[in-house]
Amino acid sequence: MAKTLPMSRFIQNYNQHLTEAERTDDVLVLQQRAGRPAWVLETEDRARTTAEATEYVATVLATIAHDETLIARFAAALVQAQPWVAFLPERDRETFATEAADTLRACASIGKYTAFADLVHDWRNTAEVWSDAELAESLAGDVSEPLNQPV
Structure with missing residues (x-):
């Protein structure tokens, strides 16, 4: 507490x-x-116990995220835990689930979680774009006049 x-x-x-x-x-x-x-x-003991538990959970999630038979169910479960994930296309949900699990595991191994927070923030921004159909369509379309000139 x-x-x-x-x-x-x-x-x-x-x-x-x-x-x-x-x-x-x-x-x-x-x-x-x-x-x-x-x-x-x-206390140091409490911090160590939390770190060990986090590393264990991250390892389990990474194992699930790399199992072809479980990844779709894992991605679907993420929609329940983080409703914004529903805006991502299905293939991106699985990519997010795998990247998040791998990044969490890497972060847990060093005890610093900034990279995990950044990854989730970036994916959440991506979901926000997908939530606006017009914006997503305009960004997914071809560029009629590519900007290959330095500005």
Whole structure:
């Protein structure tokens, strides 16, 4: 469970807060002022356990995504979890499912998830284009006068 408190209150009584968090296995979310980012404080054991679980799930998803008999069902399940995936053409749903699983697995191996977030963001933008039939049609059509001149 997460316990949120102001950073200043944590600093004033950090030992008390740390002792309580150790006892309850809580994660501390330390809020800062002036729009500065919050900090999340947890025990090393808890962080390691989360990392191991994430790596396991990512490996399982990557295995499913590379199984020709399961990929279509996996892509269909993604529509339930992430409704925007429904706007992607069926072939792109499977490509997204495979790329997302592979990227998540790679990210889990190094403990940094920026590449995964970027991939999902890019695919979501692609789904947004497909959701507008006119826009998708205009982008899919041939270009009558290609721009092969530098601008």
